Amino acid sequence: MNNEFIGALFVDIDAQGKGIGKSLMDFVIDKYSKLNLAVYKDNANSVEFYKNRGFKIIQEQINEDSNHKEYIMEN
Template sequence: MVISIRRPRHDEGEQLIAIWCRSVDATHHFLSAEYRAELEPLVRSFLPEAPLWVAVNAHDEPVGFMILSGQHMDALFVDADRRGRGVGRILVEHALSQAPELTTNVNEQNEQAVGFYKKMGFKVTGRTEIDDRGKPYPLLNLACRKE
């Protein structure tokens, strides 16, 4: 699969929200249904203004995205149908090319994501008992330095 990274287009908002929904539904089984329902409107409100990078296939269709703020990757989501095909790796490699001392946070209960980040060379630098919204979903703080 050929993947390119680019900035989002203004007409891709719904596609990116759909990717977020499918990705979260496939990987965040630990979230309560109520909390998952709370998150979607929040994502819809901030995503259009976020500093996004979009992974696109050979047909220029979004298959994943990340939010990169300075040296911190705020989010990484890959369409559920594209997981395990290198999209996340390509996004992280792009992030490291922009931010050689990259940090991120990951839900501790998202074991697949934790394993992915460790495989990509991230190290755990800390842990919080709650997520960014004060909910009981522990976060691991991670850091990776481009070699």
């Protein structure tokens, strides 16, 4: 976390689907009234995960480090 920006959220592949990411997001959402994050556009599972947590796509851009398209999302 950097102010209201979620820099990264990773859950080990063997632990995915067990509610860990949801619990982490619920905890942070309770602490901050406004949050935003960047997620790769091609990462459909993560985009849907964040949409299900109430985030909306507000911008599409190119990630400076990877040169891949990413969404900026906000709740």
